[in-house]
Every structure is written in C-alpha cells, then in structure tokens.
Amino acid sequence: MDNQRSLVGVLDTETMELGVISGDFSAPRAAILVRKGIRTLGYTWLDGTYDLVERAIAATEGADAQRAWDCCSGSQLKASVVLCTLGSTALLRIAVESLLTQDHENFELIVVDNDPTSGNVAQQLEAISDPRLRIVAESRRGLSFARNTGVSVSTGDVVAFTDDDAITDRHWLSALLAVFEADDEGRVGAVTGPVFPAELLHPSQRFFEARGGFPKVTSPTVWSLSKSNASVVGFGEPGEGGPLYPFATARVGAGVSMAFRRAVLEEIGPFDTSLGAGTLTNGGEDLDAFARVLHAGFAIITNPDAIVHHVHRRDLSGLEKQSFGNGTGMAALLCKTVVHRPQSIVQLAGRIPAVARRLAPGSQRMVGSDPDVPRSLTKAEITGFVIGPWRYLRAAARQWRSWR
Numbered sequence: 001m002d003n004q005r006s007l008v009g010v011l012d013t014e015t016m017e018l019g020v021i022s023g024d025f026s027a028p029r030a031a032i033l034v035r036k037g038i039r040t041l042g043y044t045w046l047d048g049t050y051d052l053v054e055r056a057i058a059a060t061e062g063a064d065a066q067r068a069w070d071c072c073s074g075s076q077l078k079a080s081v082v083l084c085t086l087g088s089t090a091l092l093r094i095a096v097e098s099l100l101t102q103d104h105e106n107f108e109l110i111v112v113d114n115d116p117t118s119g120n121v122a123q124q125l126e127a128i129s130d131p132r133l134r135i136v137a138e139s140r141r142g143l144s145f146a147r148n149t150g151v152s153v154s155t156g157d158v159v160a161f162t163d164d165d166a167i168t169d170r171h172w173l174s175a176l177l178a179v180f181e182a183d184d185e186g187r188v189g190a191v192t193g194p195v196f197p198a199e200l201l202h203p204s205q206r207f208f209e210a211r212g213g214f215p216k217v218t219s220p221t222v223w224s225l226s227k228s229n230a231s232v233v234g235f236g237e238p239g240e241g242g243p244l245y246p247f248a249t250a251r252v253g254a255g256v257s258m259a260f261r262r263a264v265l266e267e268i269g270p271f272d273t274s275l276g277a278g279t280l281t282n283g284g285e286d287l288d289a290f291a292r293v294l295h296a297g298f299a300i301i302t303n304p305d306a307i308v309h310h311v312h313r314r315d316l317s318g319l320e321k322q323s324f325g326n327g328t329g330m331a332a333l334l335c336k337t338v339v340h341r342p343q344s345i346v347q348l349a350g351r352i353p354a355v356a357r358r359l360a361p362g363s364q365r366m367v368g369s370d371p372d373v374p375r376s377l378t379k380a381e382i383t384g385f386v387i388g389p390w391r392y393l394r395a396a397a398r399q400w401r402s403w404r
Contacts, residue, residue, distance in 0.1 A: 084164075143278050187229045213312075225295065
C-alpha cells in the first residue's frame with residue numbers, strides 16, 4: 001500500500017453525490033472526476049479528503065458542459081464492442097460485466113481470446129450468460145491480430161475497443177455513438193474518450209499518473225488535418241498533439257477507449273500486425289490507426305463524456321515493462337512513418353529539438369511530477385525508444401515473409 005495513495009471518486013454536481021471508486025477517506029490525497037449528470041466538467045487532484053464535494057466543485061467552477069451533439073442520440077446505431085484478452089487477469093470479468101451494463105441497448109460484445117489453448121477466458125466468463133456476448137478465438141499471438149479478428153466477425157455500424165483491465169462507465173458507449181450520430185456528413189472517422197485511474201493504491205499506479213498517464217481531455221476536442229472536415233470543426237476545440245503530431249498521436253487517445261466508423265476501418269485497412277502488445281514492438285497499433293484515420297482525411301473527436309477507469313499496473317516491474325513497451329511502440333511507429341512516408345523525414349527532423357527536450361533526463365515527462373518516481377522507468381522508456389526502430393524492421397520483415 002502506498003503512503004501517498006489517493007481516494008478515487010466521481011462527483012455528480014446535479015445530485016451532489018460523491019461515488020468512491022477505490023480507496024477511502026483515510027487517504028492523504030483524492031483524485032476526483034467531476035460530472036454534471038453524464039457530462040464531464042473536469043478532473044482535479046486534492047490534498048486531503050476533507051470537504052471533497054465543495055473543493056472539487058470549486059476546482060472545476062466555470063467548466064462548460066455544452067456539447068455540439070445530443071448526449072442521448074445514437075440509439076439507432078448498432079455497435080460492436082471488441083475486447084481482446086489473454087485471460088491472464090482476474091479483472092477480465094469485471095471489465096465484461098461493466099460493458100454489459102451499458103445504457104445503449106443495440107450492441108454486441110465480442111471477447112477475442114488470444115490464448116485459447118489455456119482455457120482461461122472461458123473459465124473466467126463461464127458464469128456470464130448474455131446473448132450479446134460472444135467469445136471468439138484467435139490463436140495468432142498479438143493484440144493487432146486479435147483486434148482484426150474482432151473486427152472481421154463484428155456486425156456493427158461502429159466498432160469500439162476497450163481492454164480487459166478497464167471499467168467502462170455505463171454511458172461510455174452511448175457517448176461515443178452520440179458523436180457519430182451528430183456527424184451528418186460522415187467526416188468523423190473515430191471517437192476517443194479520456195481514461196482515468198480506477199485505483200491509486202500502489203506506488204506504481206501513482207508513478208504512472210505522475211509521468212502523464214493516459215490522455216484525460218475534459219472538454220470536446222477535434223483532431224483533423226483536412227479542410228474538408230469543416231462540418232465538424234464546431235464539435236470542439238482543436239487538439240494540441242505535441243511535437244510529433246500527427247505522426248505520433250499519443251494525445252489523441254488510447255486503445256482502451258476508442259471507436260471507429262466501420263466504413264473508415266475498411267478504408268484504412270486492418271491494424272498493423274507488426275505493432276501492438278504481443279509483438280516485438282510491444283505497442284503503437286492504436287496510435288498508428290489514429291494516424292491513418294487522420295491522413296485519410298477524416299477527423300477524430302475526443303468526447304470527454306466517454307469515461308473509462310483503468311486499473312494501472314500494481315507492481316513496479318510491470319510498470320517498467322509497460323514503459324519499455326511505450327518506448328518501443330512509439331519509436332516503431334515513427335520508423336514505420338519514415339518507411340511508408342519518406343517525405344516525412346524533413347518534417348520529423350525539424351522536430352528533433354522539441355522531442356529531445358521532452359525526452360531529456362530530468363524533464364517532467366521523464367521524471368514525473370512526484371519526486372520519488374524511480375529512474376528505472378525513464379531508463380526503460382528510453383531504452384525501448386532506442387531499439388524500437390530495429391524491432392519494427394524485424395517485425396515487418398517477419399510479417400512480409402509470412403505473406404510469401
């Protein structure tokens with residue numbers, strides 16, 4: 001247990017009720033998501049757990065809950081939710097149960113078992129009986145293979161993705177679909193949502209948040225490269241993607257909370273099986289998909305109301321492995337960009353100084369906001385970044401040989 005642990009909660013300003021997701025009032029800190037009904041107002045960190053309601057409201061005062069879409073629309077759209085898993089985490093059942101409580105009724109849940117010979121997925125989910133749930137086997141190891149299998153058997157107008165260590169808010173799916181429904185001209189290719197911690201009880205979970213965590217956009221945001229997306233410009237403020245955007249899209253969203261229009265997935269092609277967990281590159285398949293959506297001329301919208309709470313790694317070794325994967329995945333994605341878009345080299349070269357400052361030892365991105373964040377996390381991420389291109393080239397060559 002972390003002596004700097006936090007209570008994690010959600011405050012609804014309409015009912016003035018504070019729901020505690022994890023932790024208790026003995027914690028020295030609190031992380032509070034503030035909402036007005038189903039709309040997100042903000043996210044705040046507070047020292048101490050006294051007067052949480054009053055202080056959280058004060059911290060988010062003036063936040064705008066207006067949206068360019070009807071939060072209750074999208075009911076006519078059929079959705080397919082794809083969750084890929086090895087069945088190795090006991091959180092899987094909790095993740096599936098949270099998905100089956102969605103307030104959007106017209107959807108199917110496809111659980112892709114990426115380790116079918118173990119029997120772990122079937123064992124964990126055997127007690128759940130729901131006609132919306134299907135378990136599909138994919139024996140080729142790798143998250144991209146599993147995602148592609150999920151897409152291939154899905155039937156929805158929209159295909160959404162989340163992970164086996166995430167708890168989706170019951171309005172998560174309807175919030176994603178509302179944006180697609182409001183897009184009369186079909187210019188929105190994907191919708192993402194913010195990802196908040198489900199618990200901050202262990203030091204490694206705090207370290208992950210201190211180094212940035214997942215994107216936590218709390219106001220509607222538009223990501224677009226094309227002037228043809230004028231019809232959705234009013235959906236939110238322009239996103240600020242960082243020094244490597246749009247080649248790297250880490251601020252756009254994450255694979256734990258993303259949805260794609262089926263027609264757009266068919267246009268951009270499958271997830272790259274040289275990228276992603278379970279491959280040499282360890283990650284990057286979600287960011288690659290975002291980049292391809294943008295380069296295809298579509299917009300991506302971040303809806304702050306599509307809430308997911310993620311259970312971060314509970315041990316330092318797991319977080320070090322994840323940090324290494326973040327480095328390899330990002331570098332692999334950039335390597336792929338250069339290989340497939342040679343003209344991007346000039347643009348990327350001009351951004352090297354900004355990237356160097358961001359990755360420099362001692363920078364907040366590397367060290368984190370808490371003084372006790374281990375240096376091993378920085379070392380793991382930089383090591384991964386250095387060897388990521390080589391790993392991508394090896395993975396891509398292996399993929400090419402399998403096609404011959």
